[in-house]
Amino acid sequence: MTRTLITGASAGLGRALGRALATRRHELILTGRDPARLAALHAELPEATLIAGDVADPAHRAALATAVGPELDLLIHNASLLGPSPLVPLERLGSEQLRQILEVNVVAPAALTALLLPALHRAAGTIVTISSDAAIEHYAGWGGYGASKAALDHLAGTWAAENPGVRAYAIDPGDMRTAMHQAAFPGEDISDRPLPEEIAVPGILALLDNAPPSGRYRAADFTEETR
């Protein structure tokens, strides 16, 4: 049985990954802030452990580590904060808004990983951070979020360098038709973007199956391999 923790698992990509890994008999620990959304997910995945809370809250991270126990095979840092919707130029992104983005997208995964590294080592486990092309491209309005994803990519590379025996991947899932994507493009028709289940999830699963060396990858590159 593969023990897996997914943050931000109550919607979008995180929920789609949880559903897919449940069919592969992963023992799931799933988290998100909204208890009602988690309750709905529990009805669908009754065997999963669901813990409501904010990844930016140290008490919630401690509760997750307790739920994980001594061994963890797979840690997926998926929860993320986009910032204001509509997006604003960097000069208009307030310091407090930038601090919140960094808190959720960088500080929280760093702190949660630190808590869980012993459990990951015991299982020779894998860390996945969900990245974005905004980590390496420069788009107007995406500066705060993009900087946070660039920092998260850097954390993943450092975990790999510091922890032989644990794999660490930064994975760009590509554009997906989700609430976050709609918030980035308010009022726009995003129906041409694929659902998480269409490209990102099969790509991430294929990557995990192939177990390439630690590094930064695009989910779409692995989806194409499985076609």
Ligand SMILES: NC(=O)c1ccc[n+]([C@@H]2O[C@H](COP(=O)([O-])OP(=O)(O)OC[C@H]3O[C@@H](n4cnc5c(N)ncnc54)[C@H](OP(=O)(O)O)[C@@H]3O)[C@@H](O)[C@H]2O)c1
């Ligand atoms: N959608 C895209 O086009 C796209 C492209 C590139 C990368 N990504 C990345 O893909 C990942 C998933 O994004 P998505 O589009 O699926 O987003 P989404 O539909 O908005 O889902 C985000 C999930 O994270 C949870 N969440 C948000 N903030 C949280 C927090 N502070 N603590 C705990 N849970 C939190 C949300 O639930 P609650 O609100 O209940 O907490 C929800 O379950 C993110 O890392 C995102 O940056 C997305």
